Amino acid sequence: MVLGVREQLTEAIRLRLRADVPVGIYLSGGIDSSLVAGIVTHLVREEGARLGNQDATSRICCFSIEFPGQGSYDESDVAERTANWLGVQILKKRMDEATLADNFADSVWHCEHHNMNLNSVGKFVLSTLPREHGFKVVLTGEGSDEHFAGYPWLIGEFLREPDPAMPGTELARDAALRDSLRERGRREFMAMVQRERSLGSRNPTNPEAFRAVNEVRMLGLTQAFLPPPALWSSWVREAWAGADPVMAQTAEMPEEAKQKMRETWHPLHTAQYLWSRSLLANMLLTCLGDRTEMAHSIEARPPFLDHVLSEYANGLPPSVKLAYTPERENEARSGGLPWENGNVLADLFTEKWILREAGKPFITQELYERKKQPYVAPNRWPKDGPLDKKMREICTREAVERLGFVDYEHVKAAMDTAFGDDADRGSFRLLLAVAAWVTISERFGVRRAEPSDQARGGNTDGGLGGQA
Template sequence: MCGLTAVYYPEATTRPDSSGIGELLSNSLAKIQHRGPDYTGVWVASDCSVGLGHVRLSIIDLEHGQQPLSDEDEHIHCVVTGEIYDHERIRDELMSQGFTFKTKSDSELVVQLYKRDGIDLLPSLRGEFAFVLYDSTRRLMLAARDRFGIKPLYYTISDGRLLIASEMKAFLAFGWKAKWDIDSVVHNGDFSDDRTIFKGVNKLMAGHSLVFRPTGYLKVQSYWDITYSNTDAPNAATVDEMISNVRTHLFDAIRLRLRSDVPVGVYLSGGIDSAAVAGMAIHLLRQKNPNAKLATFTLAFPDAGDNDEGPIAHRTATFLGAEEHMVNVTEKELVDAFEATLWHAEQPLWSLLAPGKYLLSNFVRNQGYKVVLSGEGADEFLGGYAWLPVDYLRRSDPPGLAMGLELPSDAEREAILNRIQMATVPVLSLSKNSYTDAPLARKMLGGISAHRAYAAAGSAGAELYNPRAIAVAGVPDVPRAIAEGINPSIRKKAVSGKWHPLNIASYVSAKTILMQAILNHMGERMEMSHSVEGRPPFLDHNFVEYVNTIPPSLKVRPVKNETSGTWAFTEKWILRQAVKPYVTEEVFLRRKLSYNAPPSRRREGESILVPLQAHLKARITRTNVERVGFLEWSLVEDSLTGYLTNPNFPADGSLDARAQLLLYVLSFIVLQEKFDVPTWDN
């Protein structure tokens, strides 16, 4: 996967000499050495205007492929992170056209494709990647990030220089000083758009490229976006053909991601997504070798009782004949790892999920594995979340009806929708949430609820911030910030009804909870903290482009009980049908449950603090809270006192809502310490 750093000194800026820039790059790379422990390389332009740095995790072409890369004329220089699939076919095509390669590395495709296609090279790249390329003849810098933002890439202008890196901490070596962006913090711009919690630092968004010129001109533009069939567009394929096509596309995505010059494993939980990846991967391997084994890695919580997915994952691994690795984790281990995960996530956290992934990835690396396939992306694009059926119900599904599917009548659909909207939104929440509030934010996206649920999950209410912060940033309105962060052309499709509400909800789900949270603090960042490359087959863009043509009713499938006449909804129905031969019946039938890293429970009558309570009590002090500068101590104090004296233990294994809020508060305390952020004082 690797890590990169880059600097561009435009005209009229003072620049160090070559050795000075080289030292800055080396120090920057030292901050992200965990991303690439196998090799470190730097390149500095002869006029000292540009420097590129790279740390390598060797996976393809182990003996060669060190970076920075260059073309044969030494005009094009590039650093690349991630994996580019189908690279052998593209390489052969380029070589037949007269282009010359120095290595067998997939990353070198970027150099030669740029020579052939210029900035239009991006549609030819398939996989998870981020890169920075410098064309010395044009003095142009080009940076880009893969279609789903699996690989991170940040940029900022500091002392007139453009800085780009895989992680923000790499900027520290250049003298960049972190400061809070109070508007982004209050309105959760890190979750809603291209902002971060730090002033002036932006994420290069998924599916976007950046061009920077010697005059200081900077342009960011989209080269790809998620799209869906129109609401009324007919689909000529039958249901069976669609199931077969889903299976074929997923097999193709997994096959490409099994390609590696080092051992490959699979993350395995108790759900259908990871089980499908494991089952289909083993099927592919055994086509070549009937005795092939595949290592699976599962995070288990033995203290969590029925909320522990370890036993289900064990039964799946046994069914598959996998080489099973079960990592049993305690609450103390999760709590002890929490602050380290913040250094790698570089964003506030409100659960113990990231520490779980952090510990699991550490185990994977200690077992000698560098590459692991994972199941991220299925929920967002195949209707997997428990709160998506409400958006499915907002409109009829003409293509589904045209296929002859038995679906609720308009009257039934509206009755079910009204009943659901009276209930509590089933999502981990930092702030209060319902299906009927935030009317403008809902209207901006055609009336859907998904972004309201995500806003509640990842942001606190106004009471967390002191009056000075609210005076500057205004009252938090994260649902509106999310809606405003969505491309206006997509908002137009939502309001006009051109896209079905479920597809709008899926789009927003991908742009927020997936790309801004899951792929970061529960995915790539935790994997790379231990030099492990995660590969999510469900985020192959060819797979996604196909499943986005499937009628909504084959994703959230209504099923009528013939006895009672009531309707139930099966999430990810078409995926279940496509992968049925490769998973257990238990997994095939199992409904999706929220994935939690459960805390331990204090027995009735006990006064001793559980590890999370003890850690929060020790770290969340008035001094630490007020040092941040924008948090309201009275609210934090009340939450802490209540959680310490009378904690709740939800039946689903999730955290007490006050514990979630306190972890969020602790995040700012820790990030302030680690990034040496001054107290916000407006």
């Protein structure tokens, strides 16, 4: 299986080197993009593969984001060590607060939807860098976490049932151990949610919906990324009081898939499916992918989403994606990210175990041993700084009330607590969403939402009546 993953990924990368323009690589401090860079270097130097056009073959070039002075949010030092180990060029884009503020509105306009983190703005700005240096194609690492179980919130679903493909493992034999670990993970995750106020805006408990997906709780997590109901205007809350987003999500799934969730798939694979059909498709591949890149005419190619590799990964047992490795619990890990001092259950597991083994010849020992760090931008910024001023500039009473569906008083309260040393992170994320809606409304000429829209079944022109 390890060799199979290595062969499939290598071929997926080889295919994506074909181009008549220079091809670069987006490199972070994680294993996914580093593995892509390592395999590209191997193919070019050891097998004579061409990296795009002939001129580009002589210089393998990586592009990375730098968040100066932001602790573990800044992985540029890890990326630089990887580039030095590979002997390739690395170019960094400095991402300070002023840069994020200056590019917020343009990023939203190109993405066409909100995002509750500034990582999308960072990706938007990063994509100016290859453009400036004559590159039109880049390889990226998106899709790896989805296929190889890289997210810490997947561990609870992994523990829900034994892995029938590997009955000899400790977790498969010991149901009590699985249950105790899953309960520990639940407590730690809820503590993180409470601390961050970034998730949990809804607490879906619809039993019918959860039965449809074999009680997998990932269904509720995908809903937790929605803004809190209190943000909406009173008429919106009244009109949609009976709406059930969880049922809506399950209703649009193919019946064949839901039957497999209940009868065939391991809960880990069900959770991966739910995440891929929601957050991957609607957020990661849009505001963290194609739209931020194409805004600068950059074509991004994600080898981990190669259909042959995807099909191969889908057939792998859960236990080779998430390996129970309690002997590694005391190894050092970086802090500062959402589950700092919280989601320590992840320290008992090695996420993407089979990918690490498959990629070991192409990455540093540091990356082979490193725990996952998500690409997120810092979410705590000073009062009266560039971002505070930008949010106040966009989210005026007049602009917010012009939307028609948002309660300005809720936004005003968030404005007072979103910045400073004691900032409420949930308030900051809420402001990012509202500021995005205001920007989209103004730039696309979207008319104000009115209660009468609901009475007549909605706006049939998709909300662009301002231009009609």
